[in-house]
Amino acid sequence: MFDRNLADLQYLEEVLDNFSKATGLHVAIVNKQGESFGLFDTAERCDFCRYIRSKPSGVVKCRASYKQATQEASKWEEPYFFRCRAGLVIWAVPISLRGISLGSIICSQVLLWKPDRYFYQELRELNPEVDDFTELEKKAEQLDIISPARFQAAADMLYVTVNQLMKRDLLVLENVETYKLQQRIHKELENRKLKQLSAAREVDDYGTYLHRERSFLRYIRLGDKPRAEKNLHMLLTHLFVKAAGEQATIKSRVSELATLVSRAAVEGGAEAETVMVLLDKFNERINSCQRMEEFFFHLKKLVAAFLNQSVSLESKKHYGIVNEAKSYILENYSRSIKIDDVAAQLYISPSHLSRLFRQELNCTVNDYITRVRVEQAVELMKKPEMSVAQVSQAVGFQNQSYFAKVFSKHIGVAPLIYRNSLS
Structure with a gap:
């Protein structure tokens, strides 16, 4: 599902509402599966789309078109144009945060040219489930026709707007995540105070930490993102408790772990030059950090970047x-x-x-x-x-x-x- 916390959706909805009114285009926010999840869906669908969607396979075709458009837009990180499976031109503007695809904004229900016999012939082939094709032809004739230049300009304008919104939300999100991390650390400290001595010794054991570290690096090499991120959280919590909040120790261990992760990422398929550039930038950032949460936060960002590299980056074609x-x-x-x-x-x-x-x-x-x-x-x-x-x-x-x-x-x-x- 699209996470309402990852973007200012109220503001985005206002932008899309005004965009729809200005252009007359139907606009919808969809998730990565091509599903319009009810948060926003501007303008009433045209007669052509309503007719297609009234058929048993219509909604499935529509969703499949949206899914494909969303994947391609995310892959190339730019608006993606193509004909939907019912025959209309649609385009998708990617919505992403930190390189992670959240979904897309779909614009559709128009033609870029006047329908001719070749168009209707293709329309018939694309919609075999339609019994009354004469009715579908009538509805196609009612579709708006806009120039390719105007269509491209509308896509570019919306892409710039969404991109700026995501950059703004990224700054807010980083502050929120840093705060959440700080809260988890404090909670772990409170739990530690309540533990028996034997349990505390178990937590303080560096052997346990190194065991978890090996598992974590293994997941990095395999490109197993969910398990790597889960193990990283356990590692950071363990490290904080073991170091008893000593910043110098934590900074040293975090730097050491970052180096180990960089090597594991390269072994997992990441490009060595890119990895080293990311590692250098990370070391520059933590040198200016004053709080432990900041060390951890930047390490989590670095690991996410390495994981994207080790799984060959989502922007790659295949x-x-x-x-x-x-x-x-x-x-x-x-x-x-x-x-x-x-x-x-x-x-x-x-x-x-x-x-x-x-x-x-x-x-x-x-x-x-x-x-x-x-x-x-x-x-x-x-x-x-x-x-x-x-x-x-x-x-x-x-x-x-x-x-x-x-x-x-x-x-x-x-x-x-x-x-x-x-x-």
């Missing part, structure tokens, strides 16, 4: 396909899966998927499958009840000797030696 492939691998690594299985799941050829992985992640599909399996094996090695053979099978290796060879190549030591080092 991000969606590669991300779906990664998700499938993360869910099925324990099975005997190969590139053919992943490609079949996505309905594309193995050669095409292979090209996308090399282009987006600079590795092969099999390389990524192996990376996931080794990372999972490292975690399972910590369970003393599992033998090396059991770990091998659990992460998808059918041959224990091959598992030992692969594990040694990635970790630097044989599985059994690594297991014994944990004792």
Whole structure:
């Protein structure tokens, strides 16, 4: 869902209402799934759209068009124009905050040219569910026709307005997040005072912190954004409690963690030059920070930037396909899966998927499958009840000797030696 807290929607609605009245265009805010979620929907839909949407598949077609337009606008970070699945011209202005797509503003219900026989022929092909096509033709004739230049100007104007609104809200959001982080820290301190001594010792153990740190870095390397962000929050809370609020210690640990994250991001596929630039900017920022919450806040922003890099950035053309492939691998690594299985799941050829992985992640599909399996094996090695053979099978290796060879190549030591080092 679109988060009302991430933007001043009341102000945005006023802007869109005035825009709709000035241009006569139908405007709607939709989420990433193409769903108009009821917050705003200007002007009454034209007869053509109401007629299409009255058919069983009409709303589904409309939503699919909105979803595609939203994805493309977010991908290229600019207004995106195309014909909807019913045949009309629509455009989408992306709504994003910190590079995260929230949805888009959809403008539609117009034509850029006078309908001719070719248009009606295509209209018939696009709307086979319509029985009375003569009625649809009549409604199409009533649509407004505006020049491409005017259409482009309207899109550019709205894009600039939305972009400025998001920048303003970003500053507000950063202050809110810093305050929330401060509140969580204080709450953690109060909880710590109530704990028994034994529990306090457990929290203060740096071994626990380092264990969580390893898991966190593993998620960075795998590009697993949800788990990485969740583990980062636990790490920061643990660090604050352990350091007892000592700023010098916290700053040192935060700088150290940022460096480790940068290396893990590069290993996960992020561009090294970009990562180093982000790391340098981060170090400059925390040198001027005076409060612990600021250290943590900027580290969270840095991690988010690294994660976007390690998953090849949402603006890249084929991000969606590669991300779906990664998700499938993360869910099925324990099975005997190969590139053919992943490609079949996505309905594309193995050669095409292979090209996308090399282009987006600079590795092969099999390389990524192996990376996931080794990372999972490292975690399972910590369970003393599992033998090396059991770990091998659990992460998808059918041959224990091959598992030992692969594990040694990635970790630097044989599985059994690594297991014994944990004792």
